[in-house]
Amino acid sequence: MSGESTPAIAVASLYQPNLVTRQTGRAVRDGIERLMSERGDTIAVIDFRDVAVIDFSCADEVVAKLVMGPEGGTGDSVPRFVLVRGIREHHLDPVEGALRRRGLAVSAERIGGEPVLLGEVEPEAVAAWRMLSACGRIHTGELARRLGLDTGSCASLLAGLLRRRLVRRDGDAFESLSFSASAVRRSSDRAPRANG
Amino acid sequence: MSKVIEVPEVLDHKGFEELVATLGGQPDEAGSRLLFNAKHVRWVSPYGLIGLLAAGQVSRDRTGLSPRIEAPDNRDVRSYLDRMEFWPAAHEVFDIEPGSAPSHGASDALLEITPIRSHHDVHAVVEKVRERSASILEKRLHYPKPSVIQFSVMLSEVCQNIIEHADADGWVCAQTYNYRERLGREVLMLAVMDVGMGFEGSLGSEHARRYGESWSAAMALEAALLYGESRFRDPGRGQGLQAIRKQVEKWDGMLAIRSGDAQIALVPDWDDYPSMQRGLAAFPGAQILIVMPARTEEER
Numbered sequence: 360m361s362g363e364s365t366p367a368i369a370v371a372s373l374y375q376p377n378l379v380t381r382q383t384g385r386a387v388r389d390g391i392e393r394l395m396s397e398r399g400d401t402i403a404v405i406d407f408r409d410v411a412v413i414d415f416s417c418a419d420e421v422v423a424k425l426v427m428g429p430e431g432g433t434g435d436s437v438p439r440f441v442l443v444r445g446i447r448e449h450h451l452d453p454v455e456g457a458l459r460r461r462g463l464a465v466s467a468e469r470i471g472g473e474p475v476l477l478g479e480v481e482p483e484a485v486a487a488w489r490m491l492s493a494c495g496r497i498h499t500g501e502l503a504r505r506l507g508l509d510t511g512s513c514a515s516l517l518a519g520l521l522r523r524r525l526v527r528r529d530g531d532a533f534e535s536l537s538f539s540a541s542a543v544r545r546s547s548d549r550a551p552r553a554n555g
Numbered sequence: 556m557s558k559v560i561e562v563p564e565v566l567d568h569k570g571f572e573e574l575v576a577t578l579g580g581q582p583d584e585a586g587s588r589l590l591f592n593a594k595h596v597r598w599v600s601p602y603g604l605i606g607l608l609a610a611g612q613v614s615r616d617r618t619g620l621s622p623r624i625e626a627p628d629n630r631d632v633r634s635y636l637d638r639m640e641f642w643p644a645a646h647e648v649f650d651i652e653p654g655s656a657p658s659h660g661a662s663d664a665l666l667e668i669t670p671i672r673s674h675h676d677v678h679a680v681v682e683k684v685r686e687r688s689a690s691i692l693e694k695r696l697h698y699p700k701p702s703v704i705q706f707s708v709m710l711s712e713v714c715q716n717i718i719e720h721a722d723a724d725g726w727v728c729a730q731t732y733n734y735r736e737r738l739g740r741e742v743l744m745l746a747v748m749d750v751g752m753g754f755e756g757s758l759g760s761e762h763a764r765r766y767g768e769s770w771s772a773a774m775a776l777e778a779a780l781l782y783g784e785s786r787f788r789d790p791g792r793g794q795g796l797q798a799i800r801k802q803v804e805k806w807d808g809m810l811a812i813r814s815g816d817a818q819i820a821l822v823p824d825w826d827d828y829p830s831m832q833r834g835l836a837a838f839p840g841a842q843i844l845i846v847m848p849a850r851t852e853e854e855r
Contacts (some may be wrong), residue, residue, distance in 0.1 A: 377685070379681050379711040
């Protein structure tokens with residue numbers, strides 16, 4: 360399932376200031392999933408910059424279920440990644456709460472671009488993810504050296520992050536989703552709007 | 556001839572219990588119209604206000620006839636009912652002669668009585684409150700700036716409880732007032748009610764078998780509020796109530812949820828509300844009360 364292909368990216372800017380209720384969340388997620396499915400996109404970038412209020416129910420529908428995948432698992436044939444952008448302090452509780460309740464995690468960027476991992480992840484994996492995010496793209500051996508780990512342990516942490524779709528693999532190297540998304544080969548700004 | 560239900564003079568959460576007990580004492584007779592006599596009401600809280608609507612709705616469901624209502628004599632109470640837009644909501648529950656209900660005046664409420672029927676209503680409520688709550692929460696109750704959004708999230712979740720679990724319409728309203736009797740400070744009171752299936756019914760399909768005959772409204776309330784259980788098997792469900800609970804605790808507020816014949820409450824030090832009451836007069840649906848006290852100078 361490691362992606363050596365060029366990532367195709369769907370950017371979903373959530374223009375609705377109040378992302379509340381499950382129905383609204385479902386509508387937003389359906390819009391994003393439809394776009395990704397039609398275009399074969401592999402990275403969904405969800406932009407929260409304009410979101411003033413998001414409640415726990417809506418965060419569960421939009422973020423947690425999108426991370427979980429359409430079948431509620433990771434069995435889809437094309438690996439799918441989710442990156443949340445524009446996260447502010449008041450988004451954290453609902454988004455983290457929704458992810459933790461399902462034992463999930465997502466790669467995110469704060470409003471200023473600082474990478475942040477939201478949800479439930481073991482501390483060692485968080486450290487590896489942070490270092491990888493700081494580098495953007497790195498090989499296992501180099502990451503192991505920077506973290507002071509042996510290559511086997513580092514490879515195991517990366518495999519775990521890859522399985523949870525928190526990083527991408529490109530050949531022998533690993534990339535943060537922010538790096539992949541910023542090196543957009545094909546991008547278009549599509550904006551699924553909630554119909555709530 | 557209508558049977559008369561006397562509405563208590565003080566229509567707060569205790570008054571609501573009296574009203575429910577009185578209503579419960581009436582035999583369910585189809586075709587027998589009730590009259591809610593509110594003439595002597597001299598004080599009413601947001602909880603009591605929508606409690607009166609809920610009681611009227613239950614009477615209507617039981618008898619098949621819209622009950623009548625006698626408006627309060629007290630001028631202040633009448634004015635409050637007008638400002639909280641009681642009458643437009645009452646028109647949908649009670650048999651009110653056209654033109655007999657006063658038009659509503661300018662409101663200073665955080666949220667007037669608003670029916671909750673769909674997620675569109677939740678959106679409308681959140682939008683309305685977001686605009687108004689900044690001045691009330693920050694300036695009057697001295698809450699920090701992020702509380703405006705946290706309050707909107709709490710409001711959204713508590714209203715969604717009606718849509719997701721009640722299978723019936725409900726109402727919400729919120730108002731600040733001076734809680735002299737208990738606290739000596741201003742509070743924000745948020746009341747949300749429905750007369751739907753209630754917690755026992757909602758969780759029953761999934762959990763009643765496990766508990767057998769001991770399954771009750773009190774157990775359902777504990778399961779939902781303390782353990783985050785829901786009628787859905789999906790682990791993502793049931794987190795709304797948990798989020799409300801954490802937020803109310805953080806604000807040193809009070810949360811009470813009444814359903815069926817029980818009531819569970821998170822009680823702060825400043826209140827002496829019982830944390831669990833069983834054997835109350837049965838009433839359908841769920842009735843939620845949240846009280847958020849103004850922050851003291853030390854807390855700011």
